[in-house]
Amino acid sequence: METREYHLDIGDVELAVTEWPGSGHPVLLLHATGFHSRCWNQVVSRLPGQHIYAVDLRHHGRSGSIGEVDWNVLSEDIIKLVRRLDLSNVIGVGHSIGGYLIARAAAALPDHFREILLIDPVITAPETYKVAQEFSASFSAKDHPVSRRKNQWQDANEMFSRFANKEPFSTWDRDVLRDYCDYALHPESEEEYRQLACDPLNEASVYVSQAYSDAVLEDLPKLRLPITLLRAEYKGIDLTDLAGSPTWPELAQSLANCEEVYLPEMNHFIPMQDPALVAEHIAKALGK
Template sequence: MKRLFCSIVLLAITITLFSQPKPVSIEKKGSGAPVMLLPGFGCPGAVWNEYSSGLKNYQVHQVSYAGFNQLPAIDTPWYKSLRDALIDYIKKEDLKNLHLIGHSMGGNLATEIAASLPDRVSKLVIVDALPCMREIMTPGMSASQLTYDNPYNNQMLAMDQQAMAKYVKMMADNMTLEPARSATIQEWMMQADRKTFVYGYTELLKMDLRDELKKINIPVLILGASFPDRKTTEATFQAQYVNLPDKMISISNNSKHFIMFDDAGWMNNSISQYFAK
């Protein structure tokens, strides 16, 4: 009887472990040198659909994150689980000569992957991302001061759908020049698991990858948005990426945060030229 009970418990634990939601979902298509496309916070891998449709002679790995894109949520710490899952995936798939492209938070993940797997990553494109967002968004605040349980987060968690939709619209309108694209971003963010949306952002604010940049020795392409103005953006990028040994910083002439929507031709051409080098 005791043996039967132990077997049932072991089976239950095994089923639970294997039924846990995965941190990432990855769509693989094509053949050639591998390109991994990492979306920003709140967005599905589909944010890269138009760009990836033009990628010929590449094997494309298009990533979506748990809690977004209507995928099941996972427990905190959320960001670390994404990073570790992506590193495990790259090793399992034995990806070499990997080209990483990350937008916003995806740029942070790409940075950490490149720093962790220098023998596998040959190209790194960072699209409007900062290694320490906290320095810009909450200046003077330390990482230790940012906790999951705080009045702002609790207010966000308690918002009804109408209040959340208003908040998300304000965010999205500030991130693209195109009203139709803003509506798409709003739809994606409203589909997000609320706790992932709130606590995940806290994890991003706590992050500081500036020391990790010292581990990256390949030439890196950094693309920035011109909003609010080119001079401010370039100065911020130069300061935040000072520890990156070999970098090319290029600023769009007419774009907010979602450069792949506002200035797609310029972005695509910039990446193509960098890949060709």
């Protein structure tokens, strides 16, 4: 499939966009914390001829990294992006924080979205936000183990070899892991080692600032469009357990028009484990 890569100025930051030109209702894909738009390659390859956009969130991939990490700012980024691209009848698809952002954008721009697919979104139970805020008061991004993630790599091959047999990456489809590694590092430079495009401290800041993302609860009643929720088994909130599902088990019941697909055999990384399953649900939303 033809691929276009460009930067879109949305005001105070430029977001990197990967676009696969095609026909039909546009699809907008938003990735999880710490990842990038090309983690969707294996999903996109199963939707030939479809017009698809995937975006690197602020502080991720090739997008700008301006300001403090703030989930409300990230939400506004996606709202501005949808307007700048002039998308309508869009199928919004988001994984993890991407699901949170798609939900908030659809609530803010109901006339732009046709249907949304939330994949294990970081939308937690109302009571957990207060608990998380109390915890975060004494737990900074520098305290999070992700902030100490290895950040000097020879190349993508070294990353792939290191992660292939290490959880949770060992649960991923091999081609998705390859795509993640191939696009995870800054471009070649004169330095001996290459660093992650998503700085580990920024990634840790996303996890810690999640505690203050409860504005989404006010948006849930505004979501009247069809929603499909793919959800792994919930085992409680643990900011350091990246493979555990963060999704509120009663989320589907809190939405007006939601079909839940419960996947207890899978972990939080559903699109990485089974890109074909995700593509099937997108095709269903597209009426295919």
